[in-house]
Amino acid sequence: MTTDWRQVDTGWGRAAADFATLSEPANCREYTAMHHRLRIDDGDRLLDIACGAGLALELAALRGAGCAGIDASPRLVAVARDRSPQADIRVGDMTDLPWPDGSFDVATSFRGIWGTTEAAVAELYRVLRPGGRAGITVWGHLKLSPGAWALAPFRLAAPPALAHQAAMVALGRPGVGEELLTRHGFIDVRRVDVPFAWEFPDPGGYARALASTGPAYEAIQHVGETAFHDAARAAAAERVRAGLPLRALIAVTGFLAVKP
Template sequence: MTEQMFTEQPDSEARRHAWVEAGTGWGARATQWAYLFEPYALPANHLLFDALGLGEGTAHLDIACGSGLAASLATRRGASVSGLDASANLIDIARARTPGGDFRVGDMFDLPFEDDCFDVVTSFNGIWNGCDEALRETHRVLTADGQLGMTYWGPFERMGLLPYFAKIIELSPESHGSSTIELGETGDVVNAMLERTGFEVQRRGTVEVTNEWPDIETAVCALASAGPSIPAIEAVGYDVFCEALHDVVTPLHNPGTGVRISSDLGWITARPV
């Protein structure tokens, strides 16, 4: 190892590296994510927008907006939409879906928006256990009577995608596997995260979402596009990854109805105090 490898990076440089790296991973198969994976969250998008009363004239920001499907729904409800994601490739698709939106590539821990400028901020599976700084930033950009809504994975026993997560943890280097597990624990800690970052929890529940694919090959292609797959693909190569995922998906395939995998997402709404 060279001396340079031991040189500590300044904090800001390390943080920039982290979000740029996350965006590169999530954007590696951007069109597959947008068109084969992202629609699974539609029931959660609608439920949260209803719970938050999002409608005509709402100034809305979607954090970690991915390829912008949720933002496009918010626009159809009459909201004025902004979105932020670490992936430039996903933001390109969000802009194509909603040409009138204000979409930016950036870091949710350092939001490039003014104080007090949004009525509603959402994040669909974008803010996780350990992301307190993103909640503090959310608090800063929300108006005093604004609202936050977010979703996260529900309990493991209601997670149809668990065999996928188990396989990618098995294929990934150990450090990535443990961070994937920590992300899955958000439901246990979300109330405490919100309270210590200046929010009062209002409502909370779960919503069932379903990944639907016509065949095993399409399912594997979709699953390969999710960010947590990237460390596994880098570790074993794309072909071995696809073979392993093929085995995971095969028992979930029915020739008449294709691949249908249901999971619960947790959802929560909160107000700044």
């Protein structure tokens, strides 16, 4: 299964405001943990690949970085530009980045580069200066994650879409991400555990937040909007705790590397 990058907006951009406000804020733990490990500081030139609604860029700028980003969804890029009008944020293809060689000190991608997008790793390497730092994250061991229930509605997608999703997350398997980065020239490759927790006020809030994502759109295409929301609310109803938010701890794996 292949996807033209220009089609990504169909799934990811359809509810851009919902994604930016209901889903993405929970990623702050992931973003800030990787920024800390990458030692982002004043004067760093940073590129975020598959930047989505741009929250990671906004947080990097708070650490003093000069930021650029790219995403395939014009509607998510519109949100990112609204959040960070001073940043250089473009709509485009992460496998053909529109910046010269050696443009950045740091490059990140938060669950945006997958086992199915190897060409993006080559481009990430190209736009880093010698000595530049790279940090990417992918889903980790989902079956062992206590919050795996929160991803279950994605399995309502059609079998070809599910097979493609499985190929995407293969990058988190033991040795796979390390081999990919090393093969493309990176050194000092390290695997790290990255904190990640989704939190939602109630089953309805969870269903709406989940429906704003690309994998949810694949499921909605297969079973319909009503069936997807019903399944999501039912999954969350079993996790309700009096006086506490719904909370889903999910394994996320990070890779840190250096361009020699």
